[in-house]
Amino acid sequence: MSAIEVIEPATAEVMESIPRAGAEEVDAAVAAAKAAFPAWRAVDPADRAAIMRSLADELERRSEDLSRLEARNAGKPIGDARGEIGMVVETYRYYSAAPERLLGQTIPVAGGVDMTFREPLGVVGLIVPWNFPLVIASWKCAPALAAGNTIVLKPAELTPLTALELEKIALDAGLPEGVLNVVAGPGSVCGKRLVEHPDVAKIAFTGSTEVGRGIAEGAAGTIKRVTLELGGKSANVVFADADLAAAAAAAPSAVFGNSGQDCCARSRILVEREAMDDFMTELEKAVRAMKVGDPLDEDTAMGPLISADQLETVGSFVPDDAPVAFRGEAPEGPGYWFPPTVLAPMTNDDRAAREEIFGPVACVIPFSGEEEAIRLANDTIYGLSGSVWTENGARAIRVVRALDTGVLSVNSNSSVRVSTPFGGFKQSGVGRELGPDALDHYTDVKNVYFAT
Ligand code: NAD
Numbered sequence: 001m002s003a004i005e006v007i008e009p010a011t012a013e014v015m016e017s018i019p020r021a022g023a024e025e026v027d028a029a030v031a032a033a034k035a036a037f038p039a040w041r042a043v044d045p046a047d048r049a050a051i052m053r054s055l056a057d058e059l060e061r062r063s064e065d066l067s068r069l070e071a072r073n074a075g076k077p078i079g080d081a082r083g084e085i086g087m088v089v090e091t092y093r094y095y096s097a098a099p100e101r102l103l104g105q106t107i108p109v110a111g112g113v114d115m116t117f118r119e120p121l122g123v124v125g126l127i128v129p130w131n132f133p134l135v136i137a138s139w140k141c142a143p144a145l146a147a148g149n150t151i152v153l154k155p156a157e158l159t160p161l162t163a164l165e166l167e168k169i170a171l172d173a174g175l176p177e178g179v180l181n182v183v184a185g186p187g188s189v190c191g192k193r194l195v196e197h198p199d200v201a202k203i204a205f206t207g208s209t210e211v212g213r214g215i216a217e218g219a220a221g222t223i224k225r226v227t228l229e230l231g232g233k234s235a236n237v238v239f240a241d242a243d244l245a246a247a248a249a250a251a252p253s254a255v256f257g258n259s260g261q262d263c264c265a266r267s268r269i270l271v272e273r274e275a276m277d278d279f280m281t282e283l284e285k286a287v288r289a290m291k292v293g294d295p296l297d298e299d300t301a302m303g304p305l306i307s308a309d310q311l312e313t314v315g316s317f318v319p320d321d322a323p324v325a326f327r328g329e330a331p332e333g334p335g336y337w338f339p340p341t342v343l344a345p346m347t348n349d350d351r352a353a354r355e356e357i358f359g360p361v362a363c364v365i366p367f368s369g370e371e372e373a374i375r376l377a378n379d380t381i382y383g384l385s386g387s388v389w390t391e392n393g394a395r396a397i398r399v400v401r402a403l404d405t406g407v408l409s410v411n412s413n414s415s416v417r418v419s420t421p422f423g424g425f426k427q428s429g430v431g432r433e434l435g436p437d438a439l440d441h442y443t444d445v446k447n448v449y450f451a452t
Contacts, residue, residue: 004157004184009075009304010295012334018160021185026152026193029181033123033150034199036178041120041148045099052096052146055173060089062169066134066162071295073161074133075303075336076258078296084135087418091138091434094418098146098439112451118443120148121201121225125194127187127215128163129207130156130306131261131358136229137163139422140204141180143438151180152200154191156207158306160184187211195219202226204441206263208356209382209427216430227431227441229263229423231356232384235377236266236413237399239370240275242389246411248282251362252290254387254413256328256340259305260314260360263428264385264407264415268353270373273366280344280364284326287340292330302328305336305359314338314359317352325364348376356382370395374402383425385415406432 008015043051059066063085071081104116126140137153144151155163160182167182183190187207195203195218202225205215209230219226236254238247254266271279295303305311315338318324323343330339344364346353353363367373377386383405390396396410406424407415416422416434423432431441 004160006073006161007158007307008072009306010072010335012308012336015072016161018164018184021183022189023193025183025185026190026197029152029183030123030194030197030199032178032181033152036176037122037150040150040176040179043148045102048099048146048148049096051174052092052099052142055170055175056089056092056096058169058173059085059092062165063089066165068296069165070134070162073159074130075295075306077300077303078298080258081295084132087135088138090418091135091142095142095146098143099148102147102439102443109449112449114447114449117446117448118147118439119446121442121444122149123200124149124151124202124204124442125197125200126151126153127191127194127203127205127207128153128155130159131258131263133159134162134166136206137166139433139438144204144442145175145179147439147442149442150178152194153180153182154187154194155182155184157184157186192218195224196221198222200224202442205229212429225441227433228429229433230427230429231382232263232265232424232428233268233354233356233380233382234264234266234385234405235268235270235403236387237270237373237377237389238272238275238279239373239388239390239392239395240272241391242275243391243411244275244279245282247389248279249286250413251283252286252340253301255362256287256290256302256360259302259338261306261310261358265358266385266387266413267357267362268348268377269362269364270367270376271364272373273368276345276366280325283342283364287326287328287342290328290340292328292337292339302340302360305338308336310359311336311338314357314361317355317357317359317361318343322352348379354380370399374399378402378404381427384428387413
């Protein structure tokens with residue numbers, strides 16, 4: 001095993017060095033998960049629920065340490081990291097209610113009784129990105145465990161630290177050995193092996209659309225079940241009849257939150273033409289007020305980008321002749337800093353409006369009327385999230401129904417809740433996480449006819 005040098009993005013210095021897993025370690029983890037599966041699926045539902053609650057309690061007890069570790073490793077503001085670890089705890093608590101509620105059906109048939117069972121799949125491979133490391137892992141681990149599966153979790157190489165803590169915490173909380181295994185290594189080796197492994201029944205993946213496409217192909221070889229949570233280029237549609245001050249005040253965090261490294265980033269701000277001037281005046285105030293700096297400073301609203309590579313990629317979307325309307329502040333190096341940047345006016349055909357930037361760059365695109373707003377918002381290969389701002393309730397309903405996207409909010413930019421389904425249309429993915437829907441993706445339905 002060689003080493004992974006884990007970098008702290010705010011300083012560009014090595015934070016920790018950990019062993020780099022390869023295909024052999026993946027095989028060992030899958031074997032451990034396979035061996036643990038029969039006993040874990042057989043744990044009485046109430047006992048499995050109790051173990052999951054104990055895991056939530058243990059994570060809560062360790063939440064400040066985990067928040068600081070995540071803030072440093074992912075370069076995110078400490079307040080955001082605390083919110084994420086809070087959601088991790090909440091997610092295990094929410095799904096701890098599931099083992100006792102995985103209900104089947106009885107179906108009227110001739111000559112007997114027909115009933116269905118929701119059976120666990122077996123060993124599930126969970127592959128997660130670096131932008132929301134532990135929280136996205138929890139969206140997968142919690143329903144998978146609740147349904148009686150065992151797990152091999154592969155965190156991103158850039159941010160493996162909280163997942164490695166989770167593996168230890170799970171044992172402390174009473175999860176049997178082998179139920180939750182973590183392998184920290186490269187996607188091209190460890191992720192690929194998980195996808196192709198004959199003993200892995202399902203892959204739940206969050207990451208880029210490009211890698212997701214390869215995973216769907218790789219999983220076809222063994223007909224694995226696949227959930228894909230992929231990229232986005234979401235529209236924040238602001239009509240002239242909206243509360244413009246509220247829409248403008250909320251827009252920066254919806255695209256610059258997590259330094260724009262958010263699959264739900266509303267990176268295309270569509271503004272009705274007659275409201276452009278007023279909206280831009282308010283937006284500029286809000287962007288300039290964002291404090292960019294040390295993730296561990298309690299007042300910080302935005303930290304650095306994750307890596308030098310990401311800094312270079314994001315910079316390529318703002319060439320010297322880009323129409324920069326205004327920018328916020330950013331510290332000088334060391335660290336991977338990029339200021340929140342607003343490009344305007346843009347068209348939906350510009351590269352920055354078409355590709356997922358995954359950095360703090362917003363495009364403001366003017367439109368005229370409802371029809372054009374819908375056409376522009378839908379003119380993308382993605383369909384993950386989005387917002388509609390208007391004081392006209394009927395219009396809000398018309399527009400959200402017309403948008404080809406999985407997660408929408410009206411007069412708000414919030415996308416994700418533990419108790420509601422999350423996932424994308426079009427090339428933003430397949431399947432749903434969170435809420436009641438996630439359990440469908442970690443079970444198969446078995447139908448049994450019993451002749452009487
Ligand atoms: P990525 O696709 O490069 O990597 C994601 C994970 O896949 C990592 O763990 C990586 O090691 C692994 N991986 C890479 N190559 C692989 C391969 N060939 N086989 C198997 N696994 C492989 O994505 P990223 O750069 O870590 O994250 C950013 C992307 O994730 C963005 O596109 C973003 O939109 C997306 N994302 C989506 C959601 C969502 O819920 N829809 C949430 C967060 C991030």
